[in-house]
Amino acid sequence: MxxxxxxxxxxxxxxxxxxxxxxxxxxxxxxxxxxxxxxxxxxxxxxxxxxxxxxxxxxxxxxxxxxxxxxxxxxxxxxxxxxxxxxxxxxxxxxLNMLFQSYALFPHLTVFENVAFELRVRKTPKAEAERRATEALELVKLGHLAERKPDMLSGGQRQRVALARAVVSNxxxxxxxxxxxxxxxxxxxxxxxxxxxxxxxxxxxxxxxxxxxxxxxxxxxxxxxxxxxxxxxxxxxxxxxxQPGTRFVAGFIGSCNLIDVTAPAGAAGDRVSVEVAGVGPVEGVLAADGDRAMPGTLLLRPERLALTRDGSGIPARLETMTFLGEEWHYTLRAGESVWKVSVSSLDAERELAGVAEGAELRLSWRPEDARIVTR
Ligand SMILES: Nc1ncnc2c1ncn2[C@@H]1O[C@H](COP(=O)(O)OP(=O)(O)OP(=O)(O)O)[C@@H](O)[C@H]1O
Ligand SMILES: [Mg+2]
Known part of the structure; x- marks a missing residue:
């Protein structure tokens, strides 16, 4: 406040x-x-x-x-x-002020005049306009280029002038x-x-x-x-x-496994079992309340999946493995779906050394990391 x-x-x-x-x-x-x-x-x-x-x-x-x-x-x-x-x-x-998708500076005005332009239009007293424009240029670290024309600036510098112009009238x-x-x-x-x-x-x-x-x-x-x-x-x-609330949000932000399931009725946060085609029942939590079964999606981030040689978890066949420096990306087939898994290089060295494409592995996760959404 x-x-x-x-x-x-x-x-x-x-x-x-x-x-x-x-x-x-x-x-x-x-x-x-x-x-x-x-x-x-x-x-x-x-x-x-x-x-x-x-x-x-x-x-x-x-x-x-x-x-x-x-x-x-x-x-x-x-x-x-x-x-x-x-x-x-x-x-x-x-x-308010808006900085447009395609902004334009006045080519015949200097950087300083570009920034001060709106204040002039608003009839701000000259001394105050100069002080504010100077401050705005300092803010974007362009004080030293105040007398240049826009065509003598780099793209980033021009962008900064546009920003200064957007905030100058406070x-x-x-x-x-x-x-x-x-x-x-x-x-x-x-x-x-x-x-x-x-x-x-x-x-x-x-x-x-x-x-x-x-x-x-x-x-x-x-x-x-x-x-x-x-x-x-x-x-x-x-x-x-x-905690993405919809399939779209999960898929649009970052990488996510989106597995078709039928979401049962229940309350948000309920731990439930859902059937994955060709795999069998798996566990997850409901993202929202629902009073009847609905077509849904099981959302699982690749880094929340554990990949092991054996133990509990669903059986999955390794299809591809890609080294990215900090981590490995794997794709695996389990049932009718392809699953993406990312593993830190350190964990991959410890747990999966010598594993090759075609290997039969196990996929597991904590139920609370598997969210089930109906939208
Ligand atoms: N004046 C208009 N008359 C008719 N349709 C319009 C008009 N302005 C925008 N639209 C339509 O409205 C929809 C949304 O346009 P908008 O410009 O808001 O998208 P955007 O999310 O900003 O896209 P982008 O990331 O490409 O800038 C588009 O389908 C567009 O064609
Ligand atoms: Mg737009």
């Missing part, structure tokens, strides 16, 4: 009181013609939160962002900023739509660290769109995973990875 919120507390609890989310969406939906690209959605994003929206191309990420900024009018629902309904408020009167919320998309891998990694540092320093709510799962996992306080206009899960990075 910052001073702004404290000041607003009490009198205006409804709008902007303590604990009021920076952004909240209530039943927001968007339809183009007959095509619903964002299904009705409720979402709250906290003050100073680094919130990511993650999903494949075309799933509705940019459309969702544009509804928050006001560039797009929702077909239904309400957008609140700091508790206030802004659904019909034009973008320029919303306390908005409550900055929305960033795939801001690192155009950068090479190395620069992307550096900028991820920079961005995270900046966000902490300035204490602004960041809403960050990416289709890169690793980026979302490393940077975010919370992630919303989207698919085809539907938000599948909103959670912390560890919960998204360790």
């Amino acid at each position: 910052n001073t702004q919120t404290q000041r607003q507390g009490g009198a205006t609890l409804e709008a902007g009181g303590p604990g009021t989310p920076a952004v909240s969406l209530h039943g927001i939906t968007k339809t183009f013609g007959t095509n619903t690209v964002v299904q009705p959605l409720d979402l709250s994003i906290g003050e100073n939160e680094f919130f990511s929206i993650l999903g494949p191309s075309g799933c509705g990420k940019t459309t969702l962002m544009r509804m928050i900024t006001g560039f797009e009018t929702p077909t239904g629902g309400v957008v609140r900023l700091g508790g206030q309904d802004v659904t019909r408020v034009p973008t320029r009167n919303r306390d 908005p409550k919320v900055v929305l960033l739509d795939e801001p690192l998309g155009a950068l090479d891998q190395q620069l992307r990694k550096e900028m991820q660290i920079e961005l995270k540092r900046m966000q902490r320093e300035v204490g602004i709510t960041f809403i960050y769109v990416t289709h890169d799962q690793e980026e979302a996992l490393t940077m975010s306080d919370r992630i919303a995973v989207m698919s085809e206009g539907v938000v599948q899960q909103i959670d912390t990075p560890t919960a998204i990875y360790n």
